[in-house]
Amino acid sequence: MTVLLAWSNVRSQPAGFAGSFAAVLVAVVLVGSSGLLVAGADRYPDLDGVTGLLVLSALVSGFVSVFVVAGMLSLHVLRQRRTWGLLRSVGMTPRQVRRLVRAEALVVAVLAGVAGCVLAVPYAELVAAVMHAVGLTPRGIPVEVTWGPFVPALLLGPVVTLPAAAVAARKAVQAGPLEVLRDSAAQQRLMPWPRALTGMVALAGGGVLLYLVPRVPAESAVPTGLAATMVLCVGASALGPVLLRGLGAVLGAPVARLDPGPGTLATASLTTQPRRAMAVASPVMLTVALACTFLFAVTTSDAAAGVVRTGPSVWAAPVLVGSAVAYTVISVLNATAMSMSERGAELRLLRSLGITPRQLVRAICWESLIVTCAGALLGSLIAVASLTALGEALTGEPGFAYSLPQWLGLVAVCAATALVGGLASTRRARRGALSP
Known part of the structure; x- marks a missing residue:
């Protein structure tokens, strides 16, 4: 039944x-x-x-x-x-x-x-x-x-x-x-204790793996670093609503000053519904963390060994990252569409209070960009922690080789996807009739 x-x-x-x-x-x-x-x-x-x-x-x-x-x-x-x-x-x-x-x-x-x-x-x-x-x-x-x-x-x-x-x-x-x-915009329970416990245990486990990266045999350093990234992603995802509420307030403050009306709306939406926003930020965080760890681990390993890749071997790392990025694009589109589609009544109410469709567009754009930046920041911090430990294991110094254009390209793809998903899923509510 x-x-x-x-x-x-x-x-x-x-x-x-x-x-x-x-x-x-x-x-x-x-x-x-x-x-x-x-x-x-x-x-x-x-x-x-x-x-x-x-x-x-x-x-x-x-x-x-x-x-x-x-x-x-x-x-x-x-x-x-x-x-x-x-x-x-x-x-x-x-x-x-x-x-x-x-x-x-x-x-x-x-x-x-x-x-x-x-x-x-x-x-x-x-x-x-x-x-x-x-x-x-x-x-x-x-x-x-x-x-x-x-x-x-x-x-x-x-x-x-x-x-x-x-x-x-x-x-x-x-x-x-x-x-x-009850019709309440704010979530009543932001962090249940099982989720908080899972997050803290995962962060502790990730810290242990980071400690082990420079101390395991050289051939096991990269797999251990990737494992540390994955475990830290588990912890950050579990604690994500709390982290995203804080990051949303910090990243949203300059936006609210730059564009007072739409920027304030975007920041308020993130701080009152961090779980909903985390559904979009989570795949961005995962992709940036895993892609940067894998790409720059290969770069750091090559630099430590004095290897210069040419020909087909150059494509090895991008192939793996490409599949992760493609999955992220689909995931962010899905998450954005689901999180935004339920806000039709909210957007129509804002329009009835005098907010113009153009202001709503700016608010949705700011919200999408803040969420993407928060996810990218969390993922980057996780990758930096793993790569620093890996650099110490490979070179003896806590540093690593990286490519700023590759990092910016990852963030740009995630941001563009979130913008497209947010604007497409709210088009009817922003421009249609005030009644559903």
């Missing part, structure tokens, strides 16, 4: 589940295609380096998908808080609400997993063609459809969505029926 109700909800509210569906779909496509390419490349000894790159790309995609899907499901639960309140007021128990949320997530995961496995085959062929065209592989990688690579890809959806759904389900039943129905 619960599964049938969940299926009915997914069918009747496709827009509400679109973000989670797209996040799982892209993750399954990336993991499944990497598995197909690894299976094809295993036959050729001269492709061993490419195999490691593909495996690392799949691991990064799976890691990022955990945070993206968790953010999408959390946004969905926050958007549907009145629905959960109505269901509880008519007799649905908290246990039944939790089961319904998990069942909805499972339905979305299965649908996205099947669709992702179908799309993984042509995507693998496209990646193989691109890698051969740029000279990264001496020959084309054959793509053969076998069941082996699809098993982890199909399992990825439920493995990622069910734990995220369990966390989201707790949020759905935290407040009583009447409390959930």
Whole structure:
């Protein structure tokens, strides 16, 4: 009965589940295609380096998908808080609400997993063609459809969505029926203690890994540094609402002085709804942290060894980063569209109070830029911590090689994506009729 109700909800509210569906779909496509390419490349000894790159790309995609899907499901639960309140007021128990949320997530995961496995085959062929065209592989990688690579890809959806759904389900039943129905802009519980504990433990674990980076064998320094980045990202994501509220106030202060009306609105939106903003900032933080750590770790390693990359080897690091950036673009678009689409009534109310559509455009632009800058700042700080420890391990000094244009390019892509998503999802509310 619960599964049938969940299926009915997914069918009747496709827009509400679109973000989670797209996040799982892209993750399954990336993991499944990497598995197909690894299976094809295993036959050729001269492709061993490419195999490691593909495996690392799949691991990064799976890691990022955990945070993206968790953010999408959390946004969905926050958007549907009145629905959960109505269901509880008519007799649905908290246990039944939790089961319904998990069942909805499972339905979305299965649908996205099947669709992702179908799309993984042509995507693998496209990646193989691109890698051969740029000279990264001496020959084309054959793509053969076998069941082996699809098993982890199909399992990825439920493995990622069910734990995220369990966390989201707790949020759905935290407040009583009447409390959930209150129309309040500010979030009542910013940081539940389990989330705070998870964040503190993850930050402590990341600190331990940073301490170990200069002390492990040289061949283990880079993997340990990447692991430290991932664990620190877990901690920053868990503590994100608190961090983003503080960063939003700091970054928004000069914006409010520069553009008083729209800038103040943007800053107020971030400080009253930091969880909603963190759904957009989280993929930006992850991408900047992982991409900078990987790119500049390679650069630092090459500088320490006196290696100058030429030819196809130059493309190795950008290929991995490219998949992460592509995932970020889709994730930020989804998160921005979901977070902004529920604000139609808010924007129409502001218009009825005298704010012009042009001022609303500036407010949304400022908010998107502040969120992007906050996520990029958190990710950059995490990357700097890992790279500093890695530089000490490789060169004996706490420094690292970096490329400012590459960093600016990452931030620019994230900012442009957030701007496009925010403006596109609020166009009707900004320019349409004042009544929904």
